[in-house]
Every structure is written in structure tokens, then in C-alpha cells.
Amino acid sequence: MTNKKIHHICMVSDFFYPLIGGVENHIYQLAQCLIDLNHKVIVVTHAYNDRVGVRYMTNGLKVYYLPFVPFYNNATLPTVFSTIPLIRCVLLRENVTIVHGHSSFSTLAHETMYHAKTLGIRTVFTDHSLFGFSDISSVITNKVLQISLVDCHHVICVSHTCKSNTMLRANLSSNDISVVPNAIDSAVFVPDTTKRSNERITIIVASRLVYRKGIDLLIGVLPKILKTYPNVEFKIAGNGPKEIDIQEVREREAYEERVQLVGSVSHDKMNEFLNSGHIFLNTSLTEAFCMAILEAAACGLLVVSTKVGGIPEVLPSNDTNSDIMILCEPDVQAVYIGLCKAIERISNGNGPEVSEWHEKIKHWYSWKKVAIQTQTIYNNISEKVPLTLNDRLKRYKRCGSISGIVMSFIAIVSYFIVIFLNYTQPIHLIDDASGYTREKFELAYELRRQNDKKTK
Amino acid sequence: MISASGRQKVLYSISETNDESTDDIYDYMHINNELINTCKHKYWPTVFDSGLITQQVSSVIFFVVIFIYLDNKTLEPGDVLYGNALLILLGLCFYRWLNLPFGVRLWKDNLKTLSAFILFGFMVSPVIATLTKTISTDTIYAMSTIMMLAHLIFYDYGCETAMVQKALSFSAALFSAVCLASRLATSLHTFTMVSCAVLIFTVGSELRKLVKAESLKTFIFLTIIHVILCIIFLSRLSFIHCFLYGISVLLLTFICPKWLISLQKYKTSMRGPWDEAEISLDK
Numbered sequence: 001m002t003n004k005k006i007h008h009i010c011m012v013s014d015f016f017y018p019l020i021g022g023v024e025n026h027i028y029q030l031a032q033c034l035i036d037l038n039h040k041v042i043v044v045t046h047a048y049n050d051r052v053g054v055r056y057m058t059n060g061l062k063v064y065y066l067p068f069v070p071f072y073n074n075a076t077l078p079t080v081f082s083t084i085p086l087i088r089c090v091l092l093r094e095n096v097t098i099v100h101g102h103s104s105f106s107t108l109a110h111e112t113m114y115h116a117k118t119l120g121i122r123t124v125f126t127d128h129s130l131f132g133f134s135d136i137s138s139v140i141t142n143k144v145l146q147i148s149l150v151d152c153h154h155v156i157c158v159s160h161t162c163k164s165n166t167m168l169r170a171n172l173s174s175n176d177i178s179v180v181p182n183a184i185d186s187a188v189f190v191p192d193t194t195k196r197s198n199e200r201i202t203i204i205v206a207s208r209l210v211y212r213k214g215i216d217l218l219i220g221v222l223p224k225i226l227k228t229y230p231n232v233e234f235k236i237a238g239n240g241p242k243e244i245d246i247q248e249v250r251e252r253e254a255y256e257e258r259v260q261l262v263g264s265v266s267h268d269k270m271n272e273f274l275n276s277g278h279i280f281l282n283t284s285l286t287e288a289f290c291m292a293i294l295e296a297a298a299c300g301l302l303v304v305s306t307k308v309g310g311i312p313e314v315l316p317s318n319d320t321n322s323d324i325m326i327l328c329e330p331d332v333q334a335v336y337i338g339l340c341k342a343i344e345r346i347s348n349g350n351g352p353e354v355s356e357w358h359e360k361i362k363h364w365y366s367w368k369k370v371a372i373q374t375q376t377i378y379n380n381i382s383e384k385v386p387l388t389l390n391d392r393l394k395r396y397k398r399c400g401s402i403s404g405i406v407m408s409f410i411a412i413v414s415y416f417i418v419i420f421l422n423y424t425q426p427i428h429l430i431d432d433a434s435g436y437t438r439e440k441f442e443l444a445y446e447l448r449r450q451n452d453k454k455t456k
Numbered sequence: 457m458i459s460a461s462g463r464q465k466v467l468y469s470i471s472e473t474n475d476e477s478t479d480d481i482y483d484y485m486h487i488n489n490e491l492i493n494t495c496k497h498k499y500w501p502t503v504f505d506s507g508l509i510t511q512q513v514s515s516v517i518f519f520v521v522i523f524i525y526l527d528n529k530t531l532e533p534g535d536v537l538y539g540n541a542l543l544i545l546l547g548l549c550f551y552r553w554l555n556l557p558f559g560v561r562l563w564k565d566n567l568k569t570l571s572a573f574i575l576f577g578f579m580v581s582p583v584i585a586t587l588t589k590t591i592s593t594d595t596i597y598a599m600s601t602i603m604m605l606a607h608l609i610f611y612d613y614g615c616e617t618a619m620v621q622k623a624l625s626f627s628a629a630l631f632s633a634v635c636l637a638s639r640l641a642t643s644l645h646t647f648t649m650v651s652c653a654v655l656i657f658t659v660g661s662e663l664r665k666l667v668k669a670e671s672l673k674t675f676i677f678l679t680i681i682h683v684i685l686c687i688i689f690l691s692r693l694s695f696i697h698c699f700l701y702g703i704s705v706l707l708l709t710f711i712c713p714k715w716l717i718s719l720q721k722y723k724t725s726m727r728g729p730w731d732e733a734e735i736s737l738d739k
Contacts, residue, residue: 130730131730134725159467160465161728161729161730165728179467214733214735216735220735285732285734286731288730308732309730310467312466313467313468314467314468331735332735332736360468364468
């Protein structure tokens with residue numbers, strides 16, 4: 001890259017490790033790749049039980065677990081003003097130039113971005129989820145999103161469907177939003193066909209067992225497939241409220257032996273688990289991107305998936321005889337037909353070319369590429385002028401009369417609070433956090449290993 | 457997502473450099489048009505349906521009027537109880553007239569419930585009568601007003617929303633009745649009040665729903681009777697309340713439906729690939 005500008009980035013979301021999920025993984029991988037590109041990255045999230053304070057992860061990725069208590073679905077209570085002192089302190093101490101919020105469900109991300117704007121720091125937001133327009137909760141969430149994004153410098157969406165959704169929800173123009181897909185760590189998901197069973201065709205399901213993941217479809221299709229094909233077995237990973245329903249079907253139809261419920265599989269065992277199957281079944285009812293099918297495809301599994309959200313964009317599915325994905329409408333009969341096609345293909349030895357698809361996916365979806373695209377966005381916005389309070393007030397007017405006034409009021413109050421804090425806690429008295437670079441991290445790691453050896 | 461040119465937009469062919477120029481603005485705009493008008497109301501059926509609300513409000517007013525008459529000793533509890541018995545018999549005839557199923561078994565069951573109610577009602581009335589001695593009358597009135605409002609808000613008017621809480625609605629009405637009953641002079645007064653509450657809020661409201669399901673004409677007739685009786689009772693108490701009642705009935709019956717229909721055009725929803733798929737589980 002010709003542009004060698006170094007950004008100090010603050011990734012912020014309510015969802016980070018120790019939680020497991022798409023957003024958490026995304027933040028971690030993106031942060032690691034940005035560190036590789038010589039940017040300074042910190043992660044800000046809320047405390048998880050006793051995990052409070054600062055932690056360092058691989059390559060000196062600094063994680064702030066701020067002492068805010070989550071109250072619903074792991075999101076913090078939206079208090080707006082009470083978070084200003086602490087977040088201001090973190091942002092100034094770390095010399096942050098760009099705040100990058102993740103996930104529209106995360107209160108902390110919205111609040112931190114809001115305070116960053118008050119402090120004159122540029123903001124980027126990544127939306128990971130799709131949202132409807134029909135019920136009252138989505139009306140409220142969409143309003144919050146609109147208010148939060150109206151003065152955001154740039155928005156990133158993980159798929160085109162997600163982009164059009166966010167455009168409509170937040171009333172943004174197409175230029176404000178870029179599509180940067182998720183990626184996978186292709187070094188972890190390596191195909192290994194020797195682990196597959198030769199006598200039986202194994203269908204893998206790996207998702208949380210909840211309604212949104214379409215487990216009802218799975219329950220509907222399970223007995224049908226097992227009845228039609230005696231040489232097929234299911235392996236289901238994950239847990240959740242619908243687990244009991246699957247168990248019930250399994251017992252009722254007496255398929256205990258051919259339906260394995262393996263419970264939750266940790267991320268490092270996932271590759272092994274995926275490699276033990278031929279077909280991957282995804283029955284989600286809504287999905288912005290779907291990393292699971294990508295992981296399965298990287299292992300060379302034939303993917304059968306429902307045609308919802310951004311899934312058709314992720315993998316090619318035009319030719320049912322050679323492509324890696326078979327799409328079907330989200331109802332039991334269509335999923336059944338899709339699975340039948342997949343089973344026919346596998347039993348005819350017409351499955352996807354494993355190593356070829358692995359290479360393709362490695363080329364299409366790498367975190368490095370994601371980081372470079374994100375870096376381009378950072379470079380672009382760092383050339384734009386930061387928004388002043390006046391600009392922000394003008395933009396809030398666009399959000400409608402009532403919320404515009406409320407948000408303007410909050411913005412002005414926050415502005416005064418920051419002025420007050422500048423007086424009680426002057427900026428020159430806030431120490432810069434010492435840069436904990438990658439080299440230092442490696443040095444420390446080496447020293448520690450040597451110490452360990454000595455003690456042994 | 458399908459773009460305006462009918463081409464599937466894909467993520468896997470994104471080139472190495474972030475090429476914004478390939479993003480066609482119109483690709484994202486055409487979805488805007490998919491606005492769907494979700495439901496349609498017609499004026500007169502809505503007016504007739506609003507009768508259920510009018511009747512419920514009127515019932516609450518009947519109840520309060522009875523309380524006031526009992527409290528200032530215009531009415532004797534005995535007379536009210538006779539009236540109640542008469543109403544039950546009338547309701548029974550009405551029930552028969554609507555050709556609803558009514559066998560010996562149901563008859564027996566009902567008698568059992570009635571005797572249990574009278575027995576327990578008499579047993580607990582002295583307790584209820586002295587239940588709120590230590591609490592000021594204003595508090596009790598405020599409390600019963602709030603509870604009656606809660607009853608009206610959460611009452612099941614026949615639409616399936618989260619607002620409808622049958623149990624809560626009924627409990628609120630009974631709570632309010634017990635509060636008011638405890639203000640009265642003797643335990644017979646109290647019993648009268650509680651029996652009125654049961655008659656109005658359980659038996660009465662069930663019967664009204666049956667009538668609505670069976671015959672619309674009778675239902676409209678019933679609504680008119682409710683309104684007329686309410687106006688007569690209220691006019692004897694206070695002119696201003698009667699006037700307010702009349703205004704609110706007009707508003708509720710004729711203007712609110714008009715308003716509801718005129719608001720329908722704003723009730724739109726956008727559908728697109730982001731919506732959660734609905735699965736039919738009949739297969």
C-alpha cells in the first residue's frame with residue numbers, strides 16, 4: 001500500500017470474547033489483521049462477570065473490559081451521559097483517531113461512537129444484522145440506528161442485502177455505505193476427506209438450536225430424509241432451546257443411532273467436526289452473511305441452505321451439478337428436495353472438488369483482504385473534515401422533528417459535560433498509554449517462555 | 457440481492473481493490489417501492505364493532521352508579537339483589553332465545569357455581585367490609601379508578617394483540633369492586649356490590665360476546681340500550697358527567713372509526729430479503 005498513514009483504531013462492541021459468535025470473531029480477526037498492517041488497535045467492551053479491566057491478547061491487542069453491567073441480551077443499559085468520563089478517558093489515553101463500532105444491537109458501540117463524535121473523533125460503523133420493519137421493536141431499533149448513523153463518517157455492511165437493509169433503516173445514501181464481507185481463517189478450515197465415513201453419507205448441522213436458525217425446518221425434514229435414504233446420518237452440533245424438540249423427534253421415530261446430537265463444539269474442534277461429513281445443512285430463517293456455510297464450504301462440504309438474506313451472495317449456486325451450494329426456499333418440502341439433490345450428487349461421486357473450492361474460498365474471503373478494504377475506508381474518512389457540533393445539529397434535524405430535538409439536546413449536554421471534564425480532568429494530565437507494539441509483545445512472550453523453561 | 461439489472465449481486469467476485477464504482481445506486485433504491493398496505497377497515501362495521509367498547513365503558517359506569525346509590529342510601533342492598541336475580545333470569549331467557557346449547561348438565565353446573573358463590577360471598581363479606589378501614593377514602597377512590605381504567609385498557613375486545621390480558625383485566629375489575637365495596641356500611645352492602653361486579657364483569661361481558669357472535673342486530677340494540685340507560689342514570693346524578701359521557705360515546709362510535717380508517721394509509725411495511733422467513737409447519 002502506498003498510503004502508510006497509521007491509524008489508532010478503537011473497536012467497540014458489547015459483543016467480544018469470552019462470548020462466541022460472528023461479531024466477536026469478526027472484531028478479533030479484523031483487529032489482528034489491522035495490527036499486521038501496522039495500525040494500533042484497541043478493543044472496548046463491557047465487563048463479563050469478573051473479567052474487568054485491561055487484557056492483552058495475541059500480538060498486543062489491548063482489550064478494555066469497562067465496568068458497565070449488561071442488562072439485556074448482553075447489551076449495556078443505555079445511560080448516554082454516565083459513560084462519558086470513562087470512555088473519554090480511554091479514547092484520549094489511547095490517542096484514538098477512529099472509533100469503529102460493531103453491531104446495531106450494541107448499546108456500548110452506539111454510545112462510544114456518540115461520545116467520540118463529541119470529542120471530534122471520526123467514526124465507522126459495521127452492521128452485522130438484518131432487521132425487518134414490521135414490529136414495534138424494529139421501529140425503535142431502526143430509529144436508534146438512524147440517529148446513530150446520521151453523523152457517522154462511514155458505514156460498513158457485510159453483504160449487499162445488509163447494505164440495502166441498512167440504507168432503508170437508517171435512511172442513508174448509497175455512498176455512505178460500503179460492502180465489506182466477512183471472511184474466514186482458511187488456515188483453520190482445511191479439507192480432509194479421510195475423516196469422512198465411506199458407508200454412510202453424513203449431513204452436518206452446526207448452529208445454535210433456536211427458532212431463528214430454522215430448527216423447525218430441520219425437525220420437519222429430518223424424518224423424511226432418514227426414511228428415504230437408509231444410508232444417511234445426521235450430526236447436529238450446538239445447543240439451545242430447540243434441542244429438546246430434536247431429541248423428541250429422534251426418539252419418536254427411533255432414529256437415535258442415526259441422529260447424533262454432539263452438543264456445542266468449540267471453535268478449534270470445528271474443523272475436525274466439519275470434515276467428518278459430506279453435506280452441510282443450514283436452515284436459517286434470516287442471515288446477513290452466514291459464516292457457517294463458508295466454513296463448511298472451505299472444508300469442501302456440499303452446502304444446502306435456505307435462500308434467505310445475504311446467503312445467495314456468499315457462495316455460487318447457479319449450477320446445481322458443480323457449484324458448492326444448493327439453495328432452497330425456506331419450507332420443509334423445498335429443503336427436502338434440496339437435500340435429496342445433494343445426497344444424489346454425493347452418492348454419484350459428483351461432490352464438489354474439495355481442494356479447488358478450498359483455494360477459491362481462500363482467495364475470495366480472507367481477513368487480510370477485509371483489513372485492506374477497511375484500511376482504505378479509514379484512509380478515505382481521515383481525509384474528510386471532522387464534524388463540528390453545528391454540523392451534527394444540522395444532521396439531527398433530518399431525523400424527524402421530535403428525535404431531532406431530543407438528540408440535539410443530548411448532543412449539547414454531552415458537549416458541556418466534556419467541557420466540564422476538560423476542566424476537572426485536563427487533557428494534558430491524561431497520560432498516553434505506552435504503545436504496546438507487536439515486537440514488544442513477541443519479546444515479552446519469548447521472555448516468559450524462557451522463564452518457564454528455567455523454572456522447569 | 458438481485459440488482460436492478462436482474463443480476464445477482466455477489467460477494468465472492470469483489471476485486472482486490474475496493475471498487476466503489478461498481479455499486480449502482482439504483483440497485484439499492486428500487487426496493488423502496490415495495491410498500492404494502494397491510495389491512496383494510498370499512499366504516500360501518502367498525503362503528504358496530506366499537507359498540508363493544510361503548511358497552512364495556514357503560515358497564516363500568518353502571519357499576520359506579522350502583523356504588524354511589526348504595527353509598528348515599530338511595531338504594532337498599534336488598535332491592536339491588538332482587539334486581540340482580542331478575543337480570544340473571546333475563547339473561548338466561550336471552551341465552552335461550554339466542555338458541556345456544558343449554559342442557560341439564562349445564563343447568564346443574566351453573567346452579568353449583570351460583571350456590572358456591574353465594575355461600576362464599578356471604579362468608580367473606582364481613583371481612584371485605586372492614587378490609588380497608590385504615591385506608592383513606594381518597595386513596596381507595598383513586599385506586600379503584602386506576603383499576604377500572606386498567607380493566608378497560610386490557611379488556612379483550614376481540615383483537616389479538618399483546619395489550620389483551622384477560623386475566624389482568626378481570627382481576628383489575630374485581631380488585632376495584634372489592635375496594636369500593638369495602639367503603640360501604642354493612643356486609644350486606646358489600647355482598648351486593650361484589651355480586652354486581654361478578655354479574656357485570658363476568659357473566660354480562662361473556663353474554664355480550666355471545667350476542668355479538670350470534671346476531672349483529674341484537675348486539676346493536678344492546679349497545680343502544682346500554683347508552684340510553686347510562687344517560688338516564690347519569691343525568692340523575694350530574695348533568696356534566698352525563699354530557700361528557702354523551703360526547704365520549706359519540707367520539708368513540710363515530711369519529712374514532714373515521715380516524716382509524718384515515719390513518720390506515722400510513723400503515724405500510726417494507727418487505728425484502730431481510731425479512732425473517734415464515735415457515736408453514738402443516739407438512
